[in-house]
Amino acid sequence: MQQLEKDTWGMEPLPIHQTLTAHKNGGLLLGAFQEGRLIGFSYGFAGFANGSAYLCSHMLGIHPDYQKQGIGEALKQAQKQEAARLGYEQVTWTFDPLESVNAYLNLTKLKAVCSTYEVNCYGKMEDGLNAGLPTDRLKVDWWIQSDYVNHSFVFSEEKAKVFAEYEKTKEGFPKISLHHSEYLEGEEALLVPVPKKFQEIKKYSFNLALDWRMDIRTIFLQLFTNGYTAVKLIQRPDEPANHYLFVKSSQLAI
Template identity: 85%
Template sequence: MGNYHIRPFNDRADFEKMQQLEKDTWDMAPIPLHQTLTAHKNGGLLLGAFQEESLIGFSYGFAGFSDGSSYLCSHMLGIHPDYQKRGIGEALKYAQKREAARLGYEQVTWTFDPLEGVNAYLNLTKLKAVCSTYEVNCYGKMNDGLNAGLPTDRLKVDWWIQSDYVNSDFVFSEEQAKVFAEYGSTEEGCPKISLLHPEYLAEEALLVPVPRKFQEIKRHSFDLALKWRLDIREIFVQLFAGGYTAVKLIQRPQEPVNYYLFVKDFRLTTRREEKK
């Protein structure tokens, strides 16, 4: 792969390189340069992974504000197709954590597709962000390869970057968790939700399966992909309304699914709360 380094954007050329990388990564019109420049100068944070002078990855966040508190809204993370699956995205997130804390942020938020297990594993299991918000059809209709034809449902995660939970070795165990949703197989051998266990809704921890290879399911059977979208929407909305928080994605290489771990009445103490 070669060596690379990560640093904040510092001149117009960096922002121009980001626009080209957006095109190369997603084949979509880039964010206007005047917007990203302005966001970066006013509480936002743009970081690049550079190999010599070439930009091979970036993260883009802007300042957010809600209910009297500020946070960093991490809107985009893109890696050049030639450099994906090499840990650059994870490195960019940890750099974002350091820089956001230096700027005074305690919270970073972003959204991701609950059916994309690679993203879920990074966001929840590795970074230790948590989630209790499901956004139905968050972006409306999108025509790119990953989203075309399906509602753009998203999970909104909260990454409390200065909390003890994020910065400790503590991890949630799934040993006592009950399987809230069981899966079966279609005639073609693809996984599908087959049975729910509402009697477990008082349990402290629950497991919910999602397909390990959702994009393959979408290519094989659009109807099954849509069913996964709608089934997961119903389950997650129900669990969040019942006081559960998604805290982890458990990978099961021997199965066609991974599992989200939900815990009941999750409570995280932040520095912001300690000051009250």
């Protein structure tokens, strides 16, 4: 697992005494193997807040040679099954709201939900994905034994209003251009764009990447404060941006 952490993120791995102790005390380590070789893993430890225990899913790593093959989703589904067997009802973790591939897995496929935005969650980080930008994160809640997660109900974007519009730069990258704050008065569902290829934007224009970070921070905090929850990431094959779907939290029967 330590070698896989290095191969995946180029960072110093977690100490074995930490991961092993967490696993023996309510945490959960799961591996994906190819002919005996570890090619993916998930790592979570026990958390406790407001009188309830939950599983804090801290890491999901897939070797670069095996990414985009559905292994991450398979590990999460195995985590869900095993966490439920251990007695957990809730699994939580964080991810970067500007990484739409992660958002699609977490919200659309797994049906986790999010109403918490953590500003600069990990402070300054110097790895390739995070260097130079505030490490803002969304904290998701995955209610693994709920009807919402385990049955076919999904939210439709058909009647959702576009809360934030974007325009294209001359290079074809999306850029937030307008907020419709008046929609906060009563719309039940809202859409917010997020770039498909944020890391490419960061390489091309750090200032544009920073604009996205700050715009999304402002928008998400505003929506969460006004009683909305992010429930889905909608892919747009013909556009440079995908869209988050927000619904009024009162619509969630979890």
